[in-house]
Amino acid sequence: MAEVLFILTTIFVAYVVYAVVNDQRATAKSTVPQVKSEKQEVAAVQPQAAAAPQKEAPAARRAAARPAAAARRAAPAKPAAAPAPEAGKGEVRNPATGEVVSAHSNYRFTKRWVKEALVAEGLLDKIYKNNELDAAAEAKIKGAMAKLASMDKYQA
Template sequence: MTEGLFILTTIFVAYVVYVVVNDQRATAKTAMPQVKPEKQEAAAAQTLTEAAPKKEAPATTARRTAAKPTTPRKAATPTPEPKVEEASKGELRNPATGEVTSAHSNYRFTKRWVKEALVAEGLLEKIYKNNELDAAAEAKIKEAVTKLLAMDKYRA
């Protein structure tokens, strides 16, 4: 009895996976943009090459190359530039380690060293826990973070 139940369960799970995968494929096909104009141009170029006499071989190759978009090969791929940290608005730099992080608008997602810097600079009296956050505390924190962003020591 349990073997039969196991087999039926396995078949059901396989069916569900099959339906989900096929549904994802169907939505992916409909989400892809249709590229009909290129196909029509290719078909038109092909009919032109078939209708042209055999003597005009250079003209037909010119039409074929005109119909196909030219894409550069691997030689034209640019080499990646080395990353240079750029200072942007809303980023803080840890003076001890040089780590650059964004100043989140939500205190819960702010890194630990930013919270410690707020307390060390005297902008906040303590590091708030998540359950201690209320509207008044959030207002204090936002004001303190803007002051910390203005300091040259923490500017990215």
């Protein structure tokens, strides 16, 4: 009896795992937006507008304007000047090895070579240990990380 119960439980667990994986795949496929370039959108809209009779011209213009307006809303506006990167954002590249890592805002999770680069560039006076971190040291480290990420030598 225990063997039958074990087999049924195993089959049930396998079914649940199978259902969850298929649901994740289905949602992943449905959430991926179909991105078209502006040229493709214009090319797709122009034949429709040319084939439309004169009475439907305002409706065709509105329909043509909708995808273009949606594309403008979806595309992020580019700022005139890039702001200085904050600590915890962006990536830092090791000039010696070419390794690219994210610039963590938490000093404890920062790679060793980044800590050494902070000291080598003169942004910090030493490599801090975890028990030496306090509010003043954290503020100093965050400022140093922001300066390091903005240096051309360490840009990803």
